[in-house]
Structure formats: C-alpha cells, structure tokens
Amino acid sequence: MLGEPVRDRRAERHAATRAEILEAAWEQVRANGLAALSLRDLARTIGMQPSSLYSYFDSKNAIYDAMYAQGAQQFVDEQKASMRTPDDPLEALKAVLRFFVNFCAADSARYQLLFQRTIPGFEPSPASFKISEDNLAELGELLARCGVSDPPMLDLFTALGTGLTDQQMSNDPGGDRWVRLIDEAVEMFYQHITNKARKPGKGRRPRS
Amino acid sequence: MLGEPVRDRRAERHAATRAEILEAAWEQVRANGLAALSLRDLARTIGMQPSSLYSYFDSKNAIYDAMYAQGAQQFVDEQKASMRTPDDPLEALKAVLRFFVNFCAADSARYQLLFQRTIPGFEPSPASFKISEDNLAELGELLARCGVSDPPMLDLFTALGTGLTDQQMSNDPGGDRWVRLIDEAVEMFYQHITNKARKPGKGRRPRS
DNA sequence: CTACAATCCGAATGATGTTAGGAGAACCGG
DNA sequence: CCGGTTCTCCTAACATCATTCGGATTGTAG
Structure with a gap:
C-alpha cells in the first residue's frame, strides 16, 4: 500500500x-485575568x-496569539452553528449582533x-487575524448585497462591543439618533431595576 | 500674628x-496603554x-490608585459642571448616561x-473608591425619589460601559426588550454606514 | 549649631520572560 | 543492531521589572 503516509x-x-x-493558559487567564499569564506558573x-x-x-506573545486564533475560530464556528442567516441582509446583521453580544458575555477574558x-506588546499575527478577517469579509458580502461599498463593518462591532463609546457616533450626522437610543436604554433599565427582585445572598458587587 | 501657620x-x-x-504616568499610559506603566521609565x-x-x-499600585482617584474626581467634577440635573429623575438619569458615554470616549486609558x-494586582483603595461611591450615592437619591429601593446603580453603568454584555440583561424577565434595542442599534448603524462619506486618508483601522 | 526628618542614590533581592548549551531519548536509514 | 539526526527537556544564566535596605546629602526646626 503506497497510500497510508507514515504517522x-x-x-x-x-x-x-x-x-x-x-x-x-485559558484556565489561568479565566481565573486571574488576561494579563496575569505567567510562563512559570x-x-x-x-x-x-x-x-x-x-x-x-x-x-x-505567541501563546497569546494561539489563544487569539482559538478564540477567533470559536467565534466563527459558533456563529455558523447558531445562526441560520436570514435572506434579508439587515435581519442577518441583527442576528450576528445578537450572537456577538452573547459570545462576549460568555467569556470576558476571551472578549x-x-x-x-x-x-x-501583543497584537495578533496576520495568520491569526486572518481568521477574523475572513469571517468579516463574509459579513461584508451581506452588506455588499445591499449596495454598500467599503463597509466599515468593524465599527459596528466596536460600537456595541465598547458600549456605544465610539467617538465616531457622536460626530455622526444624525447622531441624535444615538442619544435617543441611550434614552431608550435608560428607560428600559429603569424599568428593569424597578421591577426586579434581587436574589438575596447573590448580590454581586459590580465593578465601578 | 498667631494665625498664619508656617508654610x-x-x-x-x-x-x-x-x-x-x-x-x-498619564502621559505614558495614554501613549502605550494602561498596563505599560514602567517605574523605570x-x-x-x-x-x-x-x-x-x-x-x-x-x-x-499606589500610583494606579492615585490615578484612579484623579479620574474619579474628574468624573465627578466634569459631570457636575456639564450637567444641570433636570427635575424629572428619569430625565436626569438620561443626562448622566449621555455624559458617561462622552467621558469614556474622551480617554480610553482612563476609562x-x-x-x-x-x-x-490592582483594585482601588477604599479612599479612592469612595469618590466614585459618593457620587453614585447622590445618583442613588435620584432613584430613591422615584421610589426605587436598593438600586443597582452600577449595573446601569456596567451595562452601557461594557456594551450590553452583562449577563444580567439576558436573564432579565422581559429581556427581549434588549434584543429590540440591539435591533434598533443595528438599523441605526446600518443607515450610518450607508450614508457616510469616508474621509480619504483618515481611514483608521478598527480594532478587530 | 545641632538634631531631625525628608529626599535621593546605589546596591541588592526576588520575580519575570527569554536564551544558550548540554544530556538524554526517540526516531530514522543502514 | 547501530550511528546520526532531531526533538525534548533541563540547568544555568541574563536582562528587566518592582521593591527594599542602608547610607549620604540636604534642607528645615529648635
């Protein structure tokens, strides 16, 4: 048999x-924070x-890079597994974003x-970054089908990923829509905290 | 003169x-990132x-702590300077949140x-944290005037500060409102990137 | 002037990421 | 089975980091 290459x-x-x-490494990072990765430990x-x-x-940094590649691959895989993209590109984008929020909430160190x-010192290698890039290129096609050229896709993720803090939003013509968005978020959260019954003993202490 | 203490x-x-x-330290941190603070440099x-x-x-960490105290004080001062709180507590909350977004966007390292x-290894000392806490207590009075007891104020900041990634939101009864919020954000951003003319040469490369 | 405390330096310590060199085992072709 | 190559691991060392200690200098108070 000439097939069967030697293992x-x-x-x-x-x-x-x-x-x-x-x-x-993931275990250590999830336990003590992303920056607290010690080669000796x-x-x-x-x-x-x-x-x-x-x-x-x-x-x-090569370890960080490998972890980045893993995380990016998980992002792609889980997205494709959980999402059946609707035909309407806009609806598809909504679905992607909902997935994005859940993905980030699942593992803060990975996020x-x-x-x-x-x-x-770290930034992902081109090979690792390509995983994210390819995925975003696919999403870019979604926009292309809507007639959008050069879509700043990543801004979208940045916008929701960093909590609406992107300066670009403030400078946006028609940026008052963002203000209204925040207003609605507040109303929503206001109702949230008004109705909610706090589970005793589980009162976690938030960050700030 | 017995007043006039000796300088x-x-x-x-x-x-x-x-x-x-x-x-x-601020200069160094703004230039190279928050974690890249070297005592030697x-x-x-x-x-x-x-x-x-x-x-x-x-x-x-004491330096970090002092920087934290400075940042928290800036937060309080700028907020009080820029905001005249409306009578309606809900409107006041909206104003606070708008300020919060702008404050975070102004300096990412500080944020x-x-x-x-x-x-x-770092967490703010009780004294430094008290600055934030006192300010939040004041905002808590806002909520108290609406009949809300034990308001998890900080969750509100966390929610918008971390980009709607808080697990609590997903678990919230009536959490579908958050989904609709995301949907509206998408529609908004969709229109944003559709209409926007990108300034040539200023095309910054977003993060992921 | 004297005493004291603050300020700074130089050297040393323990931890970190990283590199160099060598010992031993696993694999390969003969 | 054997000899050479390659891989894997170790010990030892280095540079850098935050941090500590002891002593020299300086400026102020009594």
Missing part, C-alpha cells in the same frame, strides 16, 4: 502538548520547566483578548 | 513632585532613580482604569 508520532505529541498548554501546572515551553511556542487590546 | 516648603515640593509623577522622565519614587508612592479591571 509522525512526534508531531502528534507536539500538538497534544501544545493543546494542553493552551488549555492551562504555566510550566508548573504542565509539569515542565519554563524554558521547555519554548519548544512549543516562540514567546509568551478582552479578541476585541480589546489590553496587553501592551 | 511647609517640603510638603509643597512633595505635592508638586507627586503631581509631576502622576502627569508623566517614569523615574527617567522625572529625572530620578526608580527607588526614589517610593518617597512619593508606596508602590506601583479602562476606572471602569474595567485589566491590571491584575
């Missing part, structure tokens, strides 16, 4: 260890010496890694 | 140097040795320091 056990083990490292939980990690990743840039 | 030049100089350090721009900074601040928690 490289080494490569398998390599990939397995890489996955193990990343899993531990990481190596300890794996059972290696810190320097041995460099057999699998070129640097700490921070993907959509905020809080780690000083 | 302490040392204390003046101390306060002046403290302010100088904080100013340099800080000392160098001031013209001191790194260890000398400890005459003015107990630790790096990150005040309302996100991205620095692993």
Whole structure:
C-alpha cells in the first residue's frame, strides 16, 4: 500500500502538548485575568520547566496569539452553528449582533483578548487575524448585497462591543439618533431595576 | 500674628513632585496603554532613580490608585459642571448616561482604569473608591425619589460601559426588550454606514 | 549649631520572560 | 543492531521589572 503516509508520532505529541498548554493558559487567564499569564506558573501546572515551553511556542506573545486564533475560530464556528442567516441582509446583521453580544458575555477574558487590546506588546499575527478577517469579509458580502461599498463593518462591532463609546457616533450626522437610543436604554433599565427582585445572598458587587 | 501657620516648603515640593509623577504616568499610559506603566521609565522622565519614587508612592499600585482617584474626581467634577440635573429623575438619569458615554470616549486609558479591571494586582483603595461611591450615592437619591429601593446603580453603568454584555440583561424577565434595542442599534448603524462619506486618508483601522 | 526628618542614590533581592548549551531519548536509514 | 539526526527537556544564566535596605546629602526646626 503506497497510500497510508507514515504517522509522525512526534508531531502528534507536539500538538497534544501544545493543546494542553493552551488549555492551562485559558484556565489561568479565566481565573486571574488576561494579563496575569505567567510562563512559570504555566510550566508548573504542565509539569515542565519554563524554558521547555519554548519548544512549543516562540514567546509568551505567541501563546497569546494561539489563544487569539482559538478564540477567533470559536467565534466563527459558533456563529455558523447558531445562526441560520436570514435572506434579508439587515435581519442577518441583527442576528450576528445578537450572537456577538452573547459570545462576549460568555467569556470576558476571551472578549478582552479578541476585541480589546489590553496587553501592551501583543497584537495578533496576520495568520491569526486572518481568521477574523475572513469571517468579516463574509459579513461584508451581506452588506455588499445591499449596495454598500467599503463597509466599515468593524465599527459596528466596536460600537456595541465598547458600549456605544465610539467617538465616531457622536460626530455622526444624525447622531441624535444615538442619544435617543441611550434614552431608550435608560428607560428600559429603569424599568428593569424597578421591577426586579434581587436574589438575596447573590448580590454581586459590580465593578465601578 | 498667631494665625498664619508656617508654610511647609517640603510638603509643597512633595505635592508638586507627586503631581509631576502622576502627569508623566498619564502621559505614558495614554501613549502605550494602561498596563505599560514602567517605574523605570517614569523615574527617567522625572529625572530620578526608580527607588526614589517610593518617597512619593508606596508602590506601583499606589500610583494606579492615585490615578484612579484623579479620574474619579474628574468624573465627578466634569459631570457636575456639564450637567444641570433636570427635575424629572428619569430625565436626569438620561443626562448622566449621555455624559458617561462622552467621558469614556474622551480617554480610553482612563476609562479602562476606572471602569474595567485589566491590571491584575490592582483594585482601588477604599479612599479612592469612595469618590466614585459618593457620587453614585447622590445618583442613588435620584432613584430613591422615584421610589426605587436598593438600586443597582452600577449595573446601569456596567451595562452601557461594557456594551450590553452583562449577563444580567439576558436573564432579565422581559429581556427581549434588549434584543429590540440591539435591533434598533443595528438599523441605526446600518443607515450610518450607508450614508457616510469616508474621509480619504483618515481611514483608521478598527480594532478587530 | 545641632538634631531631625525628608529626599535621593546605589546596591541588592526576588520575580519575570527569554536564551544558550548540554544530556538524554526517540526516531530514522543502514 | 547501530550511528546520526532531531526533538525534548533541563540547568544555568541574563536582562528587566518592582521593591527594599542602608547610607549620604540636604534642607528645615529648635
């Protein structure tokens, strides 16, 4: 049989260890915050010496990059799995955004890694960023089918991802619509806190 | 004259140097990101040795804390200066939120320091946090005048500050109102990007 | 002038990410 | 089975970071 290429056990083990490292990294990051990723702690939980990690990743930022790629891939996969895109492009966009909100709420560390840039030296490699980019290109087609050219798609995500804080919105002609949006949000939240019965003992302390 | 207490030049100089350090810290943080605050670089721009900074601040986190206090104070001052609170509490809340959005958009590093928690070891001291707390207590009176008891005020800021990602919103009875809110945001932004003429050469590259 | 406290420096400590060099095992072709 | 290559891991070291300590200098108060 000339098919059946020889399996490289080494490569398998390599990939397995890489996955193990990343899993531990996610755990650490979810527990202590995105910025609190220590190679030494990481190596300890794996059972290696810190320097041995460099057999699998070129640097700490390379680990962040691999995590970014994982997160971006999860974004693409989960989106395609959960969404059947409606024919109406506008409706499809709404569905994407609802997914986006839920995705970000599910894992704040992952959200921070993907959509905020809080780690000083890090930015995703072109290869990793391409995952997000390709996905956005697809969404761009949605807009293209509506006759929109050069759609600043990412602004849309930024707008809802950063909580309507984008300066662009304020400068927007017709920006008073944003004000009305905020007003409605307030009314909504006002009703929310008025009606809600707080579960005793579960009163978490919000951030600010 | 028994009034006229003796001026302490040392204390003046101390306060002046403290302010100088904080100013340099803000500069550094605005330029390179909140997490990229280096005591060595800080000392160098001031013209001191790194260890000398400890005459003015107990630790790096103490510097963060002082910056937090400054930011919180700015929040209170600017809010009171820019807002005349309407009589209707709900209208007042709307005004506060509009201010909040603008305040966050003005300085992303400050926003990150005040309302996100991205620095692993840091949380504001009780004294610094009290500045925010007192301000929120005042806003709480607004709600109290509407008959709302134990208002989770901060959730409101969190909700818009983090981009509608708060899990609580999804769990909210009547949470479909949030979905409709997102829908309206999309429609709004859709029109925004459809009509907008992009200024050539100023095409900034959004984050993800 | 003397005493005291504040300020700064230089050196040292422990932690971090990272690199270099070597020991041992796993794999491969003979 | 053997010899060479490659991979994996380790120990050791380095640079940088925040931080601490002890001493020298300085400025102020009594």
